[in-house]
Amino acid sequence: MSGDIPFTSEDVEEIVTILDNTPYDRLDVRIGRFVLRVIRSGEGWSQELEWSDAGSAALAINLDVVSVEPNTTSDDQTLEIRPPLPGTFYRAPQPGAPAFVEIGDRVEPDTVIAIIETMKLMTSVSAGCSGTIEEIVAENAALVDSDSVLMRVRPDVA
Amino acid sequence: MIRRLFIANRGEIALRIIRTARRLGMTTILGVSEADRTSLPARVADEAVIVGPAPSAESYLSVDRVIAAATAAHADAIHPGYGFLSENASFARAAIKAGIVFVGPDVSSLDAMGDKLMARKIGLAAGLPVVPGGEAEDKAAARLQAAKTGYPLLLKAVSGGGGRGMKRVDRAEDLDSQIDLAMAEARAAFGDPRIYIERYIGRGRHVEVQVLGDGQHAIHLGTRDCSIQRRFQKLVEEAPAPGIPDVKHRALTDAAVRLAEHLKYRGAGTVEFLVDSETFEFYFLEMNARIQVEHPVTEAITGIDLIEQQLLIADDQPLGLTQARMSFVGHAIEVRINAEDWLRDFRPSPGRVTRADWPAGPGIRVDSHIANGGLVPAFYDSLIGKLIVAGKTRAEAVARLSDALSSLTIEGIETTAGLHRRIMADNRFISGDVDTRFFEGLARG
Numbered sequence: 001m002s003g004d005i006p007f008t009s010e011d012v013e014e015i016v017t018i019l020d021n022t023p024y025d026r027l028d029v030r031i032g033r034f035v036l037r038v039i040r041s042g043e044g045w046s047q048e049l050e051w052s053d054a055g056s057a058a059l060a061i062n063l064d065v066v067s068v069e070p071n072t073t074s075d076d077q078t079l080e081i082r083p084p085l086p087g088t089f090y091r092a093p094q095p096g097a098p099a100f101v102e103i104g105d106r107v108e109p110d111t112v113i114a115i116i117e118t119m120k121l122m123t124s125v126s127a128g129c130s131g132t133i134e135e136i137v138a139e140n141a142a143l144v145d146s147d148s149v150l151m152r153v154r155p156d157v158a
Numbered sequence: 159m160i161r162r163l164f165i166a167n168r169g170e171i172a173l174r175i176i177r178t179a180r181r182l183g184m185t186t187i188l189g190v191s192e193a194d195r196t197s198l199p200a201r202v203a204d205e206a207v208i209v210g211p212a213p214s215a216e217s218y219l220s221v222d223r224v225i226a227a228a229t230a231a232h233a234d235a236i237h238p239g240y241g242f243l244s245e246n247a248s249f250a251r252a253a254i255k256a257g258i259v260f261v262g263p264d265v266s267s268l269d270a271m272g273d274k275l276m277a278r279k280i281g282l283a284a285g286l287p288v289v290p291g292g293e294a295e296d297k298a299a300a301r302l303q304a305a306k307t308g309y310p311l312l313l314k315a316v317s318g319g320g321g322r323g324m325k326r327v328d329r330a331e332d333l334d335s336q337i338d339l340a341m342a343e344a345r346a347a348f349g350d351p352r353i354y355i356e357r358y359i360g361r362g363r364h365v366e367v368q369v370l371g372d373g374q375h376a377i378h379l380g381t382r383d384c385s386i387q388r389r390f391q392k393l394v395e396e397a398p399a400p401g402i403p404d405v406k407h408r409a410l411t412d413a414a415v416r417l418a419e420h421l422k423y424r425g426a427g428t429v430e431f432l433v434d435s436e437t438f439e440f441y442f443l444e445m446n447a448r449i450q451v452e453h454p455v456t457e458a459i460t461g462i463d464l465i466e467q468q469l470l471i472a473d474d475q476p477l478g479l480t481q482a483r484m485s486f487v488g489h490a491i492e493v494r495i496n497a498e499d500w501l502r503d504f505r506p507s508p509g510r511v512t513r514a515d516w517p518a519g520p521g522i523r524v525d526s527h528i529a530n531g532g533l534v535p536a537f538y539d540s541l542i543g544k545l546i547v548a549g550k551t552r553a554e555a556v557a558r559l560s561d562a563l564s565s566l567t568i569e570g571i572e573t574t575a576g577l578h579r580r581i582m583a584d585n586r587f588i589s590g591d592v593d594t595r596f597f598e599g600l601a602r603g
Contacts, residue, residue: 046516
């Protein structure tokens with residue numbers, strides 16, 4: 001927060017117009033903390049913006065992703081259901097509604113067991129296997145990623 | 159006079175608002191979530207304050223927290239951008255109650271247009287044709303309405319916009335499950351799970367009219383075509399809408415102005431229509447009482463800064479523009495670059511952008527908050543930037559966009575840039591023959 005603002009489209013347009021008639025392929029322009037790099041590229045020109053910010057490391061944030069370790073007490077005969085993409089895990093279609101599945105429920109590969117909200121989109125999660133829900137590992141509304149185990153399923157005995 | 163402007167949004171639109179507000183001599187205060195504290199807009203704003211943790215519900219969508227932050231920052235106006243609280247009447251009321259100007263229309267317009275069912279009624283009252291359909295309070299009511307409307311149909315969020323909570327249903331047996339998903343999405347995106355039903359019109363174009371009003375007078379700033387969509391998410395937008403006969407084009411802009419005047423509309427708004435791609439008959443869909451993502455294409459052909467107009471109107475100034483003095487020059491196209499893997503069913507692709515090489519040059523505008531090292535959090539919309547090109551003619555704009563896309567490189571995450579290269583090479587797009595089914599016919603692989 002300093003008052004300097006990186007280059008408008010008009011600024012960049014002017015710089016490119018000037019550069020286009022020169023033999024130069026690249027120009028770096030520094031204003032305050034920002035460095036604009038204009039480069040000859042493809043059918044025209046491209047721009048890159050970088051900034052220096054001494055405090056940025058301290059400000060770096062953690063996405064606080066819940067990463068569930070595989071259950072070591074598992075007898076290795078259960079199957080794990082993992083989310084197809086990172087996001088927020090919901091057990092029910094909406095708050096207050098019954099959960100898609102509970103422990104002890106039978107599931108088939110296309111049974112919907114949860115939804116994952118990522119970038120405001122809801123994606124249904126299917127069981128992907130047949131069997132009985134043995135454990136619900138992830139907490140409702142937790143942030144999960146592809147390493148997280150959502151649920152464990154005891155497969156049908158052949 | 160607005161001196162201290164609080165921006166209640168994030169991403170490219172936050173940066174866009176900061177630019178104009180600065181030019182007008184205002185001090186900008188950005189309210190960010192924890193996840194956005196190192197974002198480019200947070201670095202560029204004169205002041206940045208944390209409104210809450212990363213999840214939108216506790217930050218960008220929290221009326222109480224945003225108002226508290228704006229009050230503490232001694233802001234005299236709030237610009238809500240698009241999405242989040244931009245069309246939330248309770249938010250506008252809370253701002254006014256706190257003695258802060260809401261940069262947007264009067265609460266009465268937000269009430270009227272924020273509720274899409276009410277919007278249909280008002281559209282009818284203003285003499286505009288609407289798509290057959292109606293409300294669906296619960297599943298039983300939805301089944302009845304669906305039987306009347308017929309399949310395929312659309313489920314839409316009453317408080318919706320931007321395609322969120324919108325689902326197409328082709329068969330009666332899918333209705334219940336789609337209602338669940340639509341209501342969940344609507345609740346997550348807008349805090350209001352209510353939905354309604356509308357007949358699905360397949361071979362249509364999505365054409366919208368930009369309007370400006372000061373409560374007394376309203377004018378239009380021409381049309382935009384946003385027919386190229388995927389799952390109701392706009393991918394490409396252009397101005398003016400190509401290939402519409404003059405008489406129909408005028409009927410569209412007249413209808414939009416009629417609605418704005420009927421509402422005594424104050425501010426920038428967009429009146430959306432579904433246009434039959436063969437007969438050019440049109441239906442009023444909804445009015446977005448806010449700035450739109452695609453506003454730059456209108457700016458490109460009119461030379462008018464729409465954010466500036468919003469701020470002037472919010473400052474109680476009468477419209478300085480007249481319809482007679484409006485001129486429309488050239489053609490502009492915008493493509494949305496989203497953090498999505500378009501080859502894998504548009505799977506979201508959040509993460510750290512290691513390199514962001516955006517196109518540059520004459521007739522090219524990039525509105526983006528993502529520079530080298532920028533972070534795309536999983537909590538929010540996937541839009542990372544907009545590439546806008548202008549040309550004297552549509553053909554020139556298409557050629558320029560095609561070249562510009564060849565200079566675009568985003569590394570670290572997947573984006574929709576490749577999809578846009580594919581679209582630019584499609585003969586239907588090149589000839590301007592687009593409708594809302596364009597995407598289904600796009601060559602893959």
